[in-house]
Amino acid sequence: MSRPTLEESCTKIVATVGPACGTVEKLVELIEAGVDVFRINTAHGSRSEHEASLGNIRQASKRCGFDVGVLLDLAGPKMRLGQLVTDPLVCEVGATLSFIRGDSSTEASELTSTYARLIDELAPGDRVMLADGLVALKVEKVTAKRAECRVTAGGIVRSRQGINLPGVKLSVSAMRPKDVDNAIWAAQQGIDFISLSFVRSPEDVQSLKNLLVSYESNAMVIAKIEKPEALDQLEAIVEASDGVMVARGDLGVEIDVAETPVAQKRIIRVCKEKMKPVIVATQMLESMHTSSRPTRAEASDVANAILDGADACMLSGETAIGDHPVKAVEMMNRIMVCTEREMLSHNISERIPNTRVHPITTAVTIAATNIAEAIRAKLIVIGTRSGGTAWVKSKSRSRIPTLGASNSHDTLRRMNLLWGIKPVEASHLDHTPEFIDEICLWGRENAHLQKGDQVVFVTGSGVVEKAHNVVIVHTVE
Template identity: 35%
Template sequence: MKRNRKVKILATLGPASSEEAMIQKLHEAGADLFRINMSHASHEVMRMLIGRIRAVEARCGRPIGILADLQGPKLRVGKFADGKVELKVGQTFTLDSNETPGDNARVYLPHPEILEAVKPGHRLLIDDGKLHLEAVETDGKRIVCKVISGTKISDRKGVSLPDTLLGVGALTDKDRADLDAVLATDEVDWVALSFIQRPEDLAEVRKVARGRVGLMSKIEKPQAIERIDEIIELSDALMVARGDLGVEMPLESVPGLQKQLIRACRRAGKPVVVATQMLESMISAPVPTRAEVSDVATAVFEGADAVMLSAESASGDYPVEAVATMASVASTVERDPHYSGIIYAQRPQPEATGADAISLAARQIAETLKLTAIVCYTSSGTTGLRAARERPQVPILALSPIIQTARRLSVVWGLHCVVTSDATDLDDMVNRACRIVSAEGFGKPGDRVIISAGVPLGTPGATNMLRIAYIGSDGLSGI
């Protein structure tokens, strides 16, 4: 299944898209990998969805990635005696450790770590920022606040703390149980970590996962922005989770942060996903707004590896249409005459490694000679990531003998992944590459391709060779 675009589409599965037939329709419409939201999916539902995705993968013959998104610490207030209360701007309102149902003067906060960490002057945003409080007095057991804006609060509303660094990690007991269940399936390719604050938050997951899944850090807190370079270094990928990021930071700062994060990931050669409300209106409408189309286009112009659908594909009325719309917008943007210039202007300098030098040379040769495709053999996935980092104008085919590598690379910009056994010698390497380029619809007899590989063949991390080859009349090398 050849895609006519380089940016990837990550679609969330849910009540509207849990049946195997619908998953196949979403894949055919353009979804390259699927997200299972562990905030809503039980372990049984997760295993069921994984089985259905793998059945679709087997029928379609394409590697399909699976992302399990851990819930992370959900911070919420307690309950009120009447379910909700009305507040007044300027009044004081207290959050405390008293489990008694709340009223218009106080409410229980079942998070001692917040009571201990918040300092006077810190902001507390309730219910996605609809209620804005400012701490005026704290003693470790209660937070006396002033109501700055908003007047309503009700049971179990979420609490955001843009100014407070909490002393707890990013994993809850639920997350640990979910992570164990995810790893036990041996079929999940990525795990997304919610509410990352600092690079240390990745340590526990890295220790448990032991390389069995890629770690995708969701950037949705100001504290993460302050240490973003360290977080990128320790992550395998990033997600720009604009929903919570837009609650804890000024909305007008989010577009600039999105650009900053995409470019930082491109420099590091790490995949980056742009998420949240990209086609929000398509939850209930068959077409998006013009602003949403522009939003998707901006992420594509910036060179994001993937764009994500949440409720649009999980619980909306038009999941297939949402995926098809996103695919159409992406492919149209990539044909825009300004696209290549914008991508080229943002191209990072290669690092001083053999793999980077080979990838740079492959891209330059392919574009100078107008070759049909770049073919890279990759076992660990590193060569594929380096080839994509260059953002070449020609297609990239990533050939790997390891299905898990091909699935994990399904989130990476421009990579068309094919599972194939290792080449036995140099002639087999070239012939196999030419045959696959032809069979996958990327080239025809007479076209030329450039192939990167490592000698000795099959040695991970040893990419050190480039070869230009013609596709012969039989689909094999003409040389």
């Protein structure tokens, strides 16, 4: 049975492409297991590798007959260690390490960075975290050529691992020249989602949006929340973006790790209020890098993200470099399906109007959802050209399966990030017998609809411009 199916999870799955799943055949397996959006991480690999990944994704999508989405993740001003003289390097508590200018060092205790201005940004008393917070340093002295640090939490670091500066306000822009180049490439390739790393203000998001508009791109901009400054301006950043990613890896280093769960809940709550899709990312099924099963804590983590209101969960290394990429996707889908059985639909008082789409569309979509639940309809079908109406329906969190029917492949791919919306290609979108027949034929062919089932259609009559103003209740013959 081809995707989408009514039995798959409503919460969407984002999977990172890498060596473990780079072939067309493996990508097909992941799509069939439940992947809705593939992520290409520009922090790793070259342009030629990214082009190959995109080509393979599109081949796999065509082979499956499913319009999977593509998310390009811009690296942003991510600081990393340079090449270590001793690799790996054991950092013992109390030892002295120094960051020096330049690209190379000759002493094991001298570290270099990919960020040329690192020493200029540091001051005595600042904290430096290495390897996702595994090793902690405290800056003791800064000169023109070096910053001397004392190890306060020991561990092992390797070349190219990340550097975080909690509490240090960097002067660097959210988009480096390489990010601008990657964003332009994404726009030219028709990529569906572009995520911006280390967002600190709504202006960072708007800068990327302006760049994409200049290249006539309709890509949705996803703001990654991973800096304390982003939490300070959270409401404005969410308002400026098309969606948000809770990037718990760097966020859990930039703020106290104990505060991360509460920060995650707050981010999801604000996204729900502003009707923006939100992705929860990093270490969701971390142990499945090597194990064929997750820990119970990881399963609970995924479930809690869904119960909080996440629209999607993301797999990173689990699919990019893990030993069991397909099993990781299948497991995430299983956890999602089990969790969603316990979710309750919002009642009508919680389905409040919004400003994202035409107010008539909002009112009609909410009414259609309540009608469908009252008659226990088998399916809700939304005919949409841009995906806006499906966006409204997604936020209702209704348990009734919903098809987002569109004749635009761009719209079909973008709907892959909307909770509960299953994209299906349709040649007719208005309130015509042809549209109803087309959807019912799809339902019968995929064993979803039987005689007597009721389907609620949301479409437009054309009388109200750019609005859905028709609700049809159809009984399958």
